[in-house]
Structure formats: C-alpha cells, structure tokens
Amino acid sequence: MVPRKTTTRARLISTAAELFRRQGYAQTGVNQIIQEANATSGSFYHFFPAKEDLLLAVVDHIAEIFDTGIFSPAADRSHDPIEEIFTIFDLYRQQLNNGGFTFGSPMVSLSAEVSENHPQVRARLAEVFASWSGRIEGLLRRAGNRLPPSLDHMGLAQLVVCTIEGAVLGARLNRSLAPFDAAIAQLRTYFDLLEHRMGAAAVAPAGRPVPATSPQTADWRSW
Amino acid sequence: MVPRKTTTRARLISTAAELFRRQGYAQTGVNQIIQEANATSGSFYHFFPAKEDLLLAVVDHIAEIFDTGIFSPAADRSHDPIEEIFTIFDLYRQQLNNGGFTFGSPMVSLSAEVSENHPQVRARLAEVFASWSGRIEGLLRRAGNRLPPSLDHMGLAQLVVCTIEGAVLGARLNRSLAPFDAAIAQLRTYFDLLEHRMGAAAVAPAGRPVPATSPQTADWRSW
DNA sequence: GTCTATACCCTGATAGAC
C-alpha cells in the first residue's frame, strides 16, 4: 500500500517495484498492481501501453533509489574513498534489513528473471550495473597510492559489485543477512591485505569490525 | 529437444531444467515443457501432481549435474586443495561457455525467482548452496598452513560461493564472460595475498593466468 | 503409462462513457 498524496503514475511504479521484488515480474499480475496502487485498469493503460513499459519505468525508479538512498549519502558522510566503499555496503545492508528491500535487491531479482526474455530491459539493467561498477572504480582510483600501483581497478570494482549481488542472492535464499555480512568481512580483509596491512589480526573474521551501524553479525556462522 | 531413448520422466525433467534456466519458472508453461519433451499432458500429471513438484525434481537434477560435471572432475584432476578450488571455477566457466548452461546458472535463476514464492524449493536450494560452500570450506581447511592460521574458513568459502553466483548474474546480464573472468582473477589475487605471496606482480590482472583451459580473457576490460 | 479432449480460471489488454 502506497501513500495517497502522490500521482497515480508514481504510485503504480513504486507499487510495481515492490511487488516485482517480492514476487517477480512474471508472477505479478497487472490486476494486483492496479489494486494495491489504488488505481484502475484504465489509468494503468493510459500511462503504460503494455506491462513491459512499466517494467522499464521500474528499473529507472530503482536506479534512482540506489543513487539517492545509498550512493549519495555515502559520498556525503565519508571523505576517505575506501571508507566510502564500505559505507556503501553498510547502507545497502540497512536497506536490506530495515529499509524497503527486506532481504532482496530489486535489481538482482529482475536481472535474473528478465535477462533472456526482455532484451531492452536487459540492456538497461546492464547500464545500471556498469554505472555502479564505474563508481566503485572511481573511488579505488581516488585511493591513490594506498593501493598497489599495479592494481587492476576495474577488475576489483567488478569483483565488488558481483560479490555484493551474489551475497544478496545468498541472503535471500537463506533468509538471513549472514552471507552478506560474511562477504563484507572478507572484502574488508582483502582490502586490508591490498593496503599492505598484513598483521595476523587482519585475517580473522572480526579483525576489523563491521561499521557501528551494523550490529547484528553474531549468527553469521550458522549459514 | 532431448534424445529419445530415455524415460519420459527424465526427459520432462531435463527439458524443464533447460527451459527454466532460459525463460524462468513462471514464464515456462507446462504445455511448452510437454511439447519439447515429446510427452503429453497425461504423462506429465502422471509423474508430477503439480508443476511445483516438477520444480523440486529439477533442483535435484541440477545439483546432480554440478556434482558429476564440476565437483567430482575437479577432485579427480587435482591433488592440491587450492588448485582444486580454481579448477572448480574453470569447469564452471566451461559449463557457462560451451556446456549446457550457456551464460547462466540454473541455480542462480531459480534462486532469484522462487525464493519468496515457493518456501519448500527455497529450503532445498539453500541446502544445495550450503553443500557447495561446505565443499569449498573443506578444501580451504585441507590447505592447512599454506593459509593464515587465523583465517575464517567458512567466511571465505561463503565469499567464494557468493562471488561466483554474482559473477554468473553479471555475465548473463552483460552477455559476456568478462565479469566472471574478472571475478576469478581477483579471487586469485586474494588467495595469493593470503598465501603471503605479496609480489607486485600478483596484484596485476594477469599476475597469475587463468588455467589453460580458459583461453578467452582478452575482452574482459570492455565490461 | 500414455493418449485426447476439455474444464475452468486468471492473464494482459481494450472500449467507450464520464
């Protein structure tokens, strides 16, 4: 259910985004979207000629949410580029936990489902992922000589994005953020090693604690 | 199309596995499965009371394919535990490239789609992923003192599985194995660092080449 | 175990008044 004082078009999009995340695109009927968005069939097809057009609008909507809800705040609150990367992880985690994503990224769900069936949507999703990877890569370059000069910045950025998305998949499958937290902890260790801090403590799971905003990491071994 | 000299049940399962991977579960109709498996509606519902029962059989079928096509061969051909892990990656890559998966793991697709809608299937998929993670963890422990004693074996195993699955997602989205290759190369670097081989060369993208069976890594920068 | 025929429902999409 979506607050009333918005435009019908906006309500349709945000409602659909939520339903697509939870149920998938194919399993979400137009009728359900219309009902939960407090709209009607006439309104729907006035704004979107077909269901697939709504899907494209939803992808853009999601990309915007990631920008305003994760990337921009992370850039605001941290001046150190590497710390900014892990702030992104932390804000992502918050979205998964308390925020609207409740254990599942809308991008991951859509990517897996529509890759083969909707070429246009696939291309748009690939663009969004590339932009995320590009952001991370830029941060890695800004870290300058803190990272090895021979580092493959683009490759590491791709690893980061792939790992996070895979971790979201694992978290959803296990109904637990434990896989996500484990992945973040390992990425931290990797970054520490790259920064040549090779003390034995850095390799232990709690070598560097998860940022303070992410308290729950106790049960991650149960995965 | 599936070869004839098999049982109808087996043909239905393998055909469905392929269609689910390509189109997704919801978007694959029972009629299509029946048609492409050279079966009939009567046969289908004789073996499977409902479509969801077929889905469970498909999950088991896929898990078996991974065992016989990836994990077992990797164990046979390599005696070094860490090398065995990367052999697993390489065999996975071959399946994505030449093998039946053609740019998309059936497990990844199903995981993303059915997590929320089919609790029983979700639980079964989680088991399969846990078994993969357990295999990797066992290999890491067998590596003994080559890895830091304080290493969190389970966490690293989870990272590996999450990263591979995320990389498969990226590869599918980009219609290219480049994201997959980039992820593997970074994992290799991470493992090298953990083994205390911190030469500058180890950080470069081609620091340690991908195994000989995976020639195509030239275009990975284009992602 | 396999076949044909079919029931029944829900889907995306349309028509036309307001």
Place this chain on the structure above:
DNA sequence: GTCTATCAGGGTATAGAC
C-alpha cells in the same frame, strides 16, 4: 485522466478411453 465492463487467449489441471 479515470472509471466499469468485457474480451480473447493461455494458464494449470482433470477425465476417461486405451
């Protein structure tokens, strides 16, 4: 822009002969 009513088609699943 919004509404109601409705369509045509494909969805899963069943019945009953062979």
